Amino acid sequence: MTDENRIELEDNGAKGxxxxxxxxxxxxxxxxxxxxxxxxIIDHTEVPDAFRGQGVGARLVTRAVEDARAAGKTIIPLCxxxxxxxRRHPEWADVLKK
Incomplete structure (x- = not known):
């Protein structure tokens, strides 16, 4: 993965x-x-045309799942x-808020 495709986390308190x-x-x-x-709560995912077809959106959600799992958190996917x-990843059920 090149530096320009690295996922960064920006945490601004209540939102990120x-x-x-x-x-x-x-x-x-x-x-x-x-x-x-x-x-x-995952509330929005936006992938511009420059990234389409590269799996960037899926990688963003995957990273959130990995981080939530490591921190013992659950996710509500409103987006x-x-x-x-x-729905495509039943193995994420442990972090999905029931």
């Missing part, structure tokens, strides 16, 4: 985002809101894209 920066400043992002200390990813 995972972002991939590409050439010319284009960004793909997945935003989230924290609910207490043990839950995240339709993130919800679809959870």
């Amino acid at each position: 985002r995972y972002v991939v920066r590409g050439p010319d400043g284009v960004e793909a992002e997945m935003t989230f809101t924290k609910v207490g200390d043990h839950q995240l 339709p894209f993130a919800a679809a990813q959870f």
Whole structure:
């Protein structure tokens, strides 16, 4: 993975985002809101055309799942894209808020 495809976490207290920066400043992002200390709501995923077909959106959600699992948190996927990813990955059930 090149530096321009590295996923970065920006944590701004109650909200945050995972972002991939590409050439010319284009960004793909997945935003989230924290609910207490043990839950995240994935509320939006946006992947510009420059990243289409590269699996960037799926990688963003995967990173959130990995981080949530490591921190003992659960995820509420309100974003339709993130919800679809959870349906495709039953192995993520341990972090899915029931």
